[in-house]
Amino acid sequence: MTIPPTDGQPRYRALREAMGAAGLDAVALVPGPNFRRIFGRAFHQNERPLVVLVPLEGAPAAVVPALEEASFAGLGFEGEAFLWRDEEGYQAAFDAAAHAIPAPNRLGVEGQHMRVFEQFALHRALPAAACLDAQAAISRIRLLKTPEEVAHLREAIRRSEAALEETLGAVRLGMSEAEIERLLVRNLFDAGVQELSFAPIVAAAGNAAEPHAVARQDYPLAPGDALLFDFGGTWQGYRADITRTFFAAEVSDADRAFYESVRAANAAGRAAARPGQSCGALDDVVLRVLEASPHADGIVHKTGHGLGLDVHEDPYIQRGNETLLEPGMVFTIEPGLYRRGRIGVRIEDDMLVTETGAESLTSFPRALRLVG
Amino acid sequence: MTIPPTDGQPRYRALREAMGAAGLDAVALVPGPNFRRIFGRAFHQNERPLVVLVPLEGAPAAVVPALEEASFAGLGFEGEAFLWRDEEGYQAAFDAAAHAIPAPNRLGVEGQHMRVFEQFALHRALPAAACLDAQAAISRIRLLKTPEEVAHLREAIRRSEAALEETLGAVRLGMSEAEIERLLVRNLFDAGVQELSFAPIVAAAGNAAEPHAVARQDYPLAPGDALLFDFGGTWQGYRADITRTFFAAEVSDADRAFYESVRAANAAGRAAARPGQSCGALDDVVLRVLEASPHADGIVHKTGHGLGLDVHEDPYIQRGNETLLEPGMVFTIEPGLYRRGRIGVRIEDDMLVTETGAESLTSFPRALRLVG
Numbered sequence: 001m002t003i004p005p006t007d008g009q010p011r012y013r014a015l016r017e018a019m020g021a022a023g024l025d026a027v028a029l030v031p032g033p034n035f036r037r038i039f040g041r042a043f044h045q046n047e048r049p050l051v052v053l054v055p056l057e058g059a060p061a062a063v064v065p066a067l068e069e070a071s072f073a074g075l076g077f078e079g080e081a082f083l084w085r086d087e088e089g090y091q092a093a094f095d096a097a098a099h100a101i102p103a104p105n106r107l108g109v110e111g112q113h114m115r116v117f118e119q120f121a122l123h124r125a126l127p128a129a130a131c132l133d134a135q136a137a138i139s140r141i142r143l144l145k146t147p148e149e150v151a152h153l154r155e156a157i158r159r160s161e162a163a164l165e166e167t168l169g170a171v172r173l174g175m176s177e178a179e180i181e182r183l184l185v186r187n188l189f190d191a192g193v194q195e196l197s198f199a200p201i202v203a204a205a206g207n208a209a210e211p212h213a214v215a216r217q218d219y220p221l222a223p224g225d226a227l228l229f230d231f232g233g234t235w236q237g238y239r240a241d242i243t244r245t246f247f248a249a250e251v252s253d254a255d256r257a258f259y260e261s262v263r264a265a266n267a268a269g270r271a272a273a274r275p276g277q278s279c280g281a282l283d284d285v286v287l288r289v290l291e292a293s294p295h296a297d298g299i300v301h302k303t304g305h306g307l308g309l310d311v312h313e314d315p316y317i318q319r320g321n322e323t324l325l326e327p328g329m330v331f332t333i334e335p336g337l338y339r340r341g342r343i344g345v346r347i348e349d350d351m352l353v354t355e356t357g358a359e360s361l362t363s364f365p366r367a368l369r370l371v372g
Numbered sequence: 373m374t375i376p377p378t379d380g381q382p383r384y385r386a387l388r389e390a391m392g393a394a395g396l397d398a399v400a401l402v403p404g405p406n407f408r409r410i411f412g413r414a415f416h417q418n419e420r421p422l423v424v425l426v427p428l429e430g431a432p433a434a435v436v437p438a439l440e441e442a443s444f445a446g447l448g449f450e451g452e453a454f455l456w457r458d459e460e461g462y463q464a465a466f467d468a469a470a471h472a473i474p475a476p477n478r479l480g481v482e483g484q485h486m487r488v489f490e491q492f493a494l495h496r497a498l499p500a501a502a503c504l505d506a507q508a509a510i511s512r513i514r515l516l517k518t519p520e521e522v523a524h525l526r527e528a529i530r531r532s533e534a535a536l537e538e539t540l541g542a543v544r545l546g547m548s549e550a551e552i553e554r555l556l557v558r559n560l561f562d563a564g565v566q567e568l569s570f571a572p573i574v575a576a577a578g579n580a581a582e583p584h585a586v587a588r589q590d591y592p593l594a595p596g597d598a599l600l601f602d603f604g605g606t607w608q609g610y611r612a613d614i615t616r617t618f619f620a621a622e623v624s625d626a627d628r629a630f631y632e633s634v635r636a637a638n639a640a641g642r643a644a645a646r647p648g649q650s651c652g653a654l655d656d657v658v659l660r661v662l663e664a665s666p667h668a669d670g671i672v673h674k675t676g677h678g679l680g681l682d683v684h685e686d687p688y689i690q691r692g693n694e695t696l697l698e699p700g701m702v703f704t705i706e707p708g709l710y711r712r713g714r715i716g717v718r719i720e721d722d723m724l725v726t727e728t729g730a731e732s733l734t735s736f737p738r739a740l741r742l743v744g
Binding site for chain 1: 413414415416438481564567571684692
């Protein structure tokens with residue numbers, strides 16, 4: 001792998017290393033976490049395409065909506081920006097930007113973030129280039145968090161956990177999931193988070209059995225219900241992602257045992273995570289605890305995902321993933337067990353790999369707790 | 373155009389009419405506004421692909437992450453769902469779903485909502501099909517709002533306007549944009565909105581000159597500054613989108629004239645909108661007012677966009693768009709003028725086309741107002 005000269009363009013150094021390793025001649029970046037990491041500024045994706053083409057060597061080029069010109073100028077972009085106005089459309093700007101960089105044979109795009117209409121416009125501009133989904137290769141630039149990034153995550157988590165505690169104090173039997181969710185969101189912003197990491201999940205009883213449940217307006221929280229919160233706020237773009245499950249007023253012995261199986265799996269994962277371990281091996285540690293429990297048929301998902309400027313990113317803690325954990329990686333450990341129509345329990349922590357093991361950035365207590 | 377039999381699948385009727393008109397044999401839907409309109413339920417997009425293939429005739433098929441099985445079951449889906457688990461990946465489910473529908477020649481996708489990795493998986497499963505960006509064709513099913521949809525928009529707007537009034541009462545000189553934005557967000561949730569329509573914009577002085585500004589932590593609101601709010605909350609998925617611009621404590625004569633040019637353009641557009649008028653002609657009415665003002669060089673964007681389950685959708689109120697307005701269409705009228713580094717003014721209303729003209733669903737006063 002050759003590291004090309006990046007004189008005057010130091011912010012592309014890590015990206016170009018990743019491109020070299022993946023055999024890419026150019027990448028096309030869209031607003032999102034990689035864009036923010038490289039340019040230090042958030043842009044929102046909308047129906048007006050904004051794409052930056054970064055060649056392995058030479059100056060980058062950009063396709064920029066005219067109305068974003070002032071915002072874009074704030075980036076101190078090193079290459080030429082081809083502006084397009086609503087009334088003329090964007091294809092000519094794609095064509096011009098494509099011709100401003102050395103013609104690529106292999107063009108990488110962020111498959112999870114670029115949308116089809118943008119890729120189609122790129123393909124029309126560069127019909128001879130092979131367009132490859134290079135999501136993982138490009139996102140390698142964000143895989144190892146700097147101390148500053150970890151500090152932002154800690155701040156996001158601290159504020160999010162404070163909002164959860166505040167919310168639990170206000171939960172009462174008979175409240176709807178939607179009502180509790182509104183309380184949580186208000187408490188998150190009161191705690192000073194800057195955005196929601198994602199649309200939060202507040203789900204009780206049978207609804208908690210759906211990993212991506214939508215809060216119901218019409219179900220009143222009843223004694224013995226599990227009550228699951230999966231939520232987080234952001235700080236400087238970095239996203240907390242925390243799940244805790246409580247019980248309303250009381251808990252049956254069977255549900256307590258169900259809960260404790262998940263808690264044991266979460267604890268085993270937190271204790272086992274360390275540098276040099278593969279993501280797949282860590283998933284095994286966690287899932288084996290669930291598989292050895294009487295509730296093994298309640299397993300529906302892997303252990304976790306990376307976390308940072310994106311809420312789901314590498315490394316994925318999943319069987320078959322041979323990636324070795326390294327100090328600076330941040331990911332979730334979130335085992336869950338589910339009984340359709342009856343109960344769901346998930347306990348999710350945000351972990352930082354250290355030199356000797358892993359630290360849980362989340363510290364909200366995990367012992368079974370009754371609320372309401 | 374033949375309307376195919378839809379026995380037992382009435383919810384695809386409008387979609388299949390749109391497909392017939394666009395010459396599509398099948399469409400691939402991803403979670404988002406069209407999905408929600410058809411299935412009556414919100415799903416969130418994440419890194420696990422969920423795609424529904426709807427052929428022009430016959431049963432649909434779906435690619436569904438195993439952990440969404442319970443949520444997906446709630447849709448009462450008419451076809452076969454091909455589940456995939458994290459450890460095995462999703463391509464086999466794409467292949468199986470593709471073979472479960474009649475082989476399409478022309479496959480339409482939502483270019484603004486489908487991501488590249490999903491389209492690549494579709495292409496591998498259906499290499500012989502031409503994959504077309506059919507965003508506009510598919511979204512036609514949402515172009516004319518039902519009375520129930522309009523009621524949801526009214527509710528979203530009513531709550532959003534209440535939150536703005538509450539926020540203005542708390543604005544003080546010296547506050548940062550970020551501080552005011554946090555107040556606004558809290559007031560939106562206190563007013564009962566269910567989600568934010570989009571990340572709100574709160575921008576003062578020179579920052580207001582960037583149409584998609586990000587709130588600053590460090591700029592204190594000063595006398596004479598313009599203060600622009602572009603924001604909205606949702607109700608049942610329907611998105612308010614409102615912009616108002618105020619001045620902090622005082623306003624210069626020059627800035628008042630600048631503001632009044634925008635207000636006149638907004639008023640002209642609201643008065644002119646009516647069934648049978650083209651979107652391009654309406655844009656002309658609005659832009660001509662700005663062009664005739666002494667600030668014509670401050671124009672950077674078109675008049676508006678459609679609004680509903682998506683925050684930017686058809687019809688786009690833009691020169692060259694020959695679409696004729698029809699009763700039931702909802703769109704924004706949001707002229708703006710900008711002086712880079714100094715000031716931006718935008719006034720945005722949400723309009724419903726009626727039988728005889730157009731009604732502004734937004735009613736927040738537009739007269740120049742001093743705050744703080």
